[in-house]
Amino acid sequence: xxxxxxxxxxxxxxxxxxxxxxxxxxxxxxxxxxxxxxxxxxxxxxxxxxxxxxxxxxxxxxxxxxxxxxxxxxxxxxxxxxxxxxxxxxxxxxxxxxxxxxxxxxxxxxxxxxxxxxxxxxxxxxxxxxxxxxxxxxxxxxxxxxxxxxxxxxxxxxxxxxxxxxxxxxxxxxxxxxxxxxxxxxxxxxxxxxxxxxxxxxxxxxxxxxxxxxxxxxxxxxxxxxxxxxxxxxxxxxxxxxxxxxxxxxxxxxxxxxxxxxxxxxxxxxxxxxxxxxxxxxxxxxxxxxxxxxxxxxxxxxxxxxxxxxxxxxxxxxxxxxxxxxxxxxxxxxxxxxxxxxxxxxxxxxxxxxxxxxxxxxxxxxxxxxxxxxxxxxxxxxxxxxxxxxxxxxxxxxxxxxxxxxxxxxxxxxxxxxxxxxxxxxxxxxxxxxxxxxxxxxxxxxxxxxxxxxxx
Numbered sequence: 362x363x364x365x366x367x368x369x370x371x372x373x374x375x376x377x378x379x380x381x382x383x384x385x386x387x388x389x390x391x392x393x394x395x396x397x398x399x400x401x402x403x404x405x406x407x408x409x410x411x412x413x414x415x416x417x418x419x420x421x422x423x424x425x426x427x428x429x430x431x432x433x434x435x436x437x438x439x440x441x442x443x444x445x446x447x448x449x450x451x452x453x454x455x456x457x458x459x460x461x462x463x464x465x466x467x468x469x470x471x472x473x474x475x476x477x478x479x480x481x482x483x484x485x486x487x488x489x490x491x492x493x494x495x496x497x498x499x500x501x502x503x504x505x506x507x508x509x510x511x512x513x514x515x516x517x518x519x520x521x522x523x524x525x526x527x528x529x530x531x532x533x534x535x536x537x538x539x540x541x542x543x544x545x546x547x548x549x550x551x552x553x554x555x556x557x558x559x560x561x562x563x564x565x566x567x568x569x570x571x572x573x574x575x576x577x578x579x580x581x582x583x584x585x586x587x588x589x590x591x592x593x594x595x596x597x598x599x600x601x602x603x604x605x606x607x608x609x610x611x612x613x614x615x616x617x618x619x620x621x622x623x624x625x626x627x628x629x630x631x632x633x634x635x636x637x638x639x640x641x642x643x644x645x646x647x648x649x650x651x652x653x654x655x656x657x658x659x660x661x662x663x664x665x666x667x668x669x670x671x672x673x674x675x676x677x678x679x680x681x682x683x684x685x686x687x688x689x690x691x692x693x694x695x696x697x698x699x700x701x702x703x704x705x706x707x708x709x710x711x712x713x714x715x716x717x718x719x720x721x722x723x724x725x726x727x728x729x730x731x732x733x734x735x736x737x738x739x740x741x742x743x744x745x746x747x748x749x750x751x752x753x754x755x756x757x758x759x760x761x762x763x764x765x766x767x768x769x770x771x772x773x774x775x776x777x778x779x780x781x782x783x784x785x786x787x788x789x790x791x792x793x794x795x796x797x798x799x800x801x802x803x804x805x806x807x808x809x810x811x812x813x814x815x816x817x
Contacts (some may be wrong), residue, residue, distance in 0.1 A: 398543060473576055623741070690729065
């Protein structure tokens with residue numbers, strides 16, 4: 362891959378060029394969603410837990426950096442640690458992108474660091490839980506940084522009335538790729554004996570293939586997306602000293618965001634309810650395998666069902682948003698999430714059919730709630746501050762979603778029951794619903810200086 366050394370272009374894209382960029386933009390969801398699906402949701406949680414248990418002492422504890430950690434909690438703690446790392450990196454990357462206008466080289470760097478770390482999971486064998494923890498932290502943090510830059514393109518490549526549909530299509534592309542790769546994973550994993558592989562080798566190939574897929578399809582958005590030239594408020598060219606002034610820019614960003622309290626109100630609501638969503642996604646396989654005694658094939662099939670239905674859910678909720686507005690549609694999805702968690706708490710062990718029903722419900726609300734949250738936020742971002750504000754959004758999406766996994770891990774460490782952990786997540790959706798319901802989104806769009814869509 363070559364690096365473009367020319368200045369970012371300052372231009373207004375016509376409809377044809379805008380559609381070309383949109384199609385390229387969709388492909389980053391197509392590239393990186395396989396990591397979220399195959400690695401985080403399906404394989405890595407149970408596999409890293411088994412590796413940690415192989416290295417555990419007689420009491421079931423491992424000792425990373427001398428800290429006693431129950432093996433069953435390691436994955437949840439590692440997810441939390443990765444998101445703390447992301448918190449430190451995302452605002453600086455977002456500020457640098459807005460100051461220089463060069464989101465694309467930064468997107469490439471973050472994507473390929475994450476893809477390389479994921480590919481390296483092929484070497485996670487035996488009792489190498491420290492290697493697995495390190496690679497998880499690097500890959501997860503890199504994904505979070507790349508999503509700051511990816512999401513920041515949305516206001517630049519889509520008109521206000523297009524954004525719900527464009528965002529929903531992006532999620533649909535992601536869930537399509539997740540479903541496709543999961544089918545291949547299922548074939549490899551369930552037939553590993555016929556391929557001459559052990560179960561562990563099949564899992565490691567599935568993990569590494571997600572990194573290869575991520576890196577390969579990232580080439581499409583890197584070819585089609587275009588950097589925009591950015592100018593400072595004083596009219597000069599942005600970018601001088603961007604790296605050296607990163608922390609100063611971050612402080613300026615936070616100060617600027619205080620001038621948009623309604624945007625911050627939305628971010629607070631999103632932070633709370635999305636913490637619940639992210640925790641369900643990352644811990645679902647551990648809950649299914651450890652608490653419900655379901656085998657890996659059942660888990661893969663259930664997540665595949667989620668992926669297939671999430672495509673329809675994302676597109677369907679995008680259509681609902683055109684009729685009822687994004688805010689009302691998101692509120693409806695949060696009510697469904699609450700019912701899902703209550704049902705999950707009472708789910709009987711060893712019953713794949715009930716687990717599949719729950720997976721179907723998750724699929725129908727997962728993609729839409731995430732896609733519409735992204736598009737709704739894009740209306741609340743002041744022009745010229747896209748990457749900076751989306752770094753704050755991504756901190757809410759991933760970087761501040763460490764609390765749910767941390768609570769989940771602590772609950773298991775203290776009680777030994779994943780059911781006690783899963784029911785605690787209801788509070789995230791209930792509080793998030795209340796906070797979002799109080800946000801006057803039309804006033805928030807107007808306060809950000811953006812045109813107000815007919816439905817929002």
